Amino acid sequence: MQVEPKLISALIERWRPETHTFHLPCGECTITLEDVQLQLGLPVDGYAVTGSTQSADWGAVCYELLGAIPDRIKGGRIEMGWLRDTFWEPDDDSTELELIRYARAYILQIIGGYLMPDLSRNLVHLRWLLKLVDFRAAGELSWGSTVLTTLYREMCGATVPNKAKIEGCLSLLQSRARYWLSFLRPRVNHPHTFPLITR
Template structure:
């Protein structure tokens, strides 16, 4: 579960002061005749620079890395660093075909291909402020808008037709047995984990009862994941619009990409030139931190207030239908 902190006013704090330690100055050693020597290459700064550059180039050609660093004798473990994989445009992480196969069986494999890794807090906050739980919609000056099943199906390629799992209350002993069986944890650790099953959910703890829905992955592939995702998004928007709440939990990618599709004049985002119409629509958006951090919440509010009917993309998906 993803949790996004919404913007709020904070009082400025004083910068922490650091004390700088002054290194002791070494005493001058007496100069003896043996220290006096004839001029060498190092004594001429121009010649020394040329010699040093030639030596560096030779070292680079022998054992350097493309880009930086050039001296592997300093960063001796650089060859195994993630930066090398990024430079070589390699896919990060080890392939796990057995896990990918399990995810395919659940019907959630489209989610592997994309995720908006940069959440726009100002943009999300400006829309949360317009959400009303009584109507399950965003109230703008010109009209009301809601995220629909068609949005979920087109953006995420998740099925909106299927079965729903019925969750039954679990006894503590049943929860412990499920953790031991499905996650292969020790019985002591399982009993410690069940302590988090009481009270409201959080962004870091998930109720053990949800494991029961994934016990049989072949059966979970028949679930209406898209409909469940939409209800989940509605529930968190209902909570976030309350004045006492300062955060929004849930799958932020769904909400943010929905805004990109329908309100392109409000949110500035780059479209992927390599996007193909067969992939989920959420794959076509590329977020950049420079753009996200350069726009304040007040700016988004003004853009929403200036919206008119022609500014909205009412049918953004065209003929794009995954099923």
């Protein structure tokens, strides 16, 4: 989904940090965990995504979990381009361990490029990689609440004068706005598609 900067800007102008709601002509509204689940298909039940952003050696973490060390690690962040180039596509004869590493890299790209991108839209923090050690445990985490918390924090920060950019899942914000404001709704051929953002 292509993000529309003017729509995002108009929504941020109507965001009230004290109530975490948008003040729109149709009334007050907000994005809820249910919206995250329906729009993105992310789990909202489960354990909170917590942990430190500090690591003694991010290079060692990358080597252990991805099997490769990026050339540059800045403040615990790596470049999305390195992930794309290094983990383009697994070979047909890849081992199970290699496939797991490719899956981790792919999920990390989704997190850093779509669900919780930073301002550069080109870096992803390795703290998310630490959550992908065990896929079964990662599946029990409430990723939806983490995405929503990140978006709320960023929208509150964006109400500060002279803030030019915003992080977070802006496609969630935009998709939700299309359903609040009927004149923004796209025509859909398959209205019962899930998650809703894919319509």
